[in-house]
Amino acid sequence: MRQYFPSNLKHLCSHYRSISDVCNRLKIHRGQFNRYLAGTSFPTSFNQKRICDFFGVEAHEIALPTDQFLQLISSRTPRPTLAMITAPQRAVEHLRQCSSSRLQDLVGHYHEYAYSISHQGRILCSLVSVKELDGHIVYERVEPSASRSNGSDRTSCYRYEGVAYYLGDRLFLIDYESLATSEINQTILIPSFKTRNARLNGLKMGVTACDHRVPVCSRVVWSSLGTKACGPEAFRKVREYRDDDQELDSDLKARLAKAQIIDGLFRII
Known part of the structure; x- marks a missing residue:
């Protein structure tokens, strides 16, 4: 032949x-x-x-x-x-093919906790939904707006859309704000090998919402809510908290605190 x-x-x-x-x-x-x-x-x-x-x-x-x-x-x-296919599309496809099958374990819903980029000393809780779509693991992150965080009855939120990869025993997530498309955020999480990702620790990098657009990095924790559809209670927690708020348990606060600058690098300890 x-x-x-x-x-x-x-x-x-x-x-x-x-x-x-x-x-x-x-x-x-x-x-x-x-x-x-x-x-x-x-x-x-x-x-x-x-x-x-x-x-x-x-x-x-x-x-x-x-x-x-x-x-x-x-x-x-x-x-x-x-x-x-363009060069960026080839890069995305290459990452998808190299991504570990363990990425499937990430599918589900999570509360994401991180220190607020825009409001000093506040902890921001967002809702993240991870799913498989067209062979890729993608996610949507719903983050409360400042008006909701300040106690207003308004429930407007920012929405971010992103894609996830599992490379070298680390989870890499990158997303963008879907309305204004004025920023890109990157998150790196350390997967848990003992439990089904009950809580994941990592770092998150983005920019402040103010005019200066300052690049910042924060400790981040993803807390699993399971794979079933989220109810009103999950959405109720999507807001800003004071760092001494009693609704935040001691384990969560300890995880967010375990980071410091070592030799000029912001590291998890």
Whole structure:
């Protein structure tokens, strides 16, 4: 079946500006690629997969007789290929593929506690919902606005949307404010291997809401609420607290306090 590979590959390359352009995109040496086109060499399994992924075809398809192959691809609805994906999209897909399957354990609802970026000495409680969507682990974070935190009856909130990855035994989360899209936040959490992520410790970085937009970093704790839909009680707790508020238990306060600057680095201790 390899006899048809060169002609089918030539046809796929004809849709691009030049053979050199294809080689540059594939990161395959031009001389080696020319041997594929001439039929004097056949790609390794690794390179064959790269070529097929790039053009959006399967390995068994590119080995079909050329007339069948041309009929197949001419009748097929175009689908995204690596050649059509931008560099940022490739980076996201790479991170998704490298992310540990343990990330599934993060799915559920959480209260996020962190020192308020905008109000000194206050602890902010947000509601985070993590789910799987289109093969990615994504989340929404609902954070109370200043008006609600100050005791007003208004219940307006900021909403953040983000994506999560599990790399090297750490959880990496990045989100943006979905309305104004004026900020990006990053959170790194340390997963628990003893329990099902009852409480997760970590650090969170963002910017203040004031005009100065000062970059800041805070200790953060995620407290699990389970996987079932959240009720009114979960939303009631979404507000700002004084750091001595009795509603905050001693374990939570201790976790938020375990950080200090060591050798110029803000670390969890």
